[in-house]
Amino acid sequence: MEQTLVIIKPDGVRRKLVGRIIQRFEEKNLTIKEMYQGVMTDKIAQEHYAHLKEKPFFPNLVAYMTSGPVVFLLLEGADAIPLVRQMLGATNVLQAVPGTIRGDFACSTTENLVHASDSPENAAIEIQRFFG
Ligand code: UDP
Numbered sequence: 001m002e003q004t005l006v007i008i009k010p011d012g013v014r015r016k017l018v019g020r021i022i023q024r025f026e027e028k029n030l031t032i033k034e035m036y037q038g039v040m041t042d043k044i045a046q047e048h049y050a051h052l053k054e055k056p057f058f059p060n061l062v063a064y065m066t067s068g069p070v071v072f073l074l075l076e077g078a079d080a081i082p083l084v085r086q087m088l089g090a091t092n093v094l095q096a097v098p099g100t101i102r103g104d105f106a107c108s109t110t111e112n113l114v115h116a117s118d119s120p121e122n123a124a125i126e127i128q129r130f131f132g
């Protein structure tokens, strides 16, 4: 069993897609171990995306991620980390294929509805960051 951290980003909450996004994870038989809604502070958003701080889109990304409530999910299942990444779809809006969450609902590379941990190392750090 693996655990991974998912964030339904502010556009997902604003667009009232929380239920539909969570439904996909449940349909895939992933277990919701923990879940809450909250607003990311500037400091936490900068820390969460620290690896991207040199990118030109970084200020926009932080502004977007702090622009409203998000939903944090701690999901568990076999191969949950790569499985959930596959369910999200590609980062680039034009490469996110239909059938994935981003492919079906996102129309922007920045406002792409969901975050998920990309490795066991980052999952451990992100679960600690948001679920303590
Ligand atoms: N992002 C962006 N422009 C880009 C690449 C990424 O605004 O050209 C944003 C987007 O919201 C993405 C987040 O930065 O989800 C983190 O980027 P990363 O490369 O880690 O993609 P992810 O792991 O979310 O697929």
Ligand code: MG
Residues within 6 Å of the ligand: 118
């Ligand atoms: Mg990433």
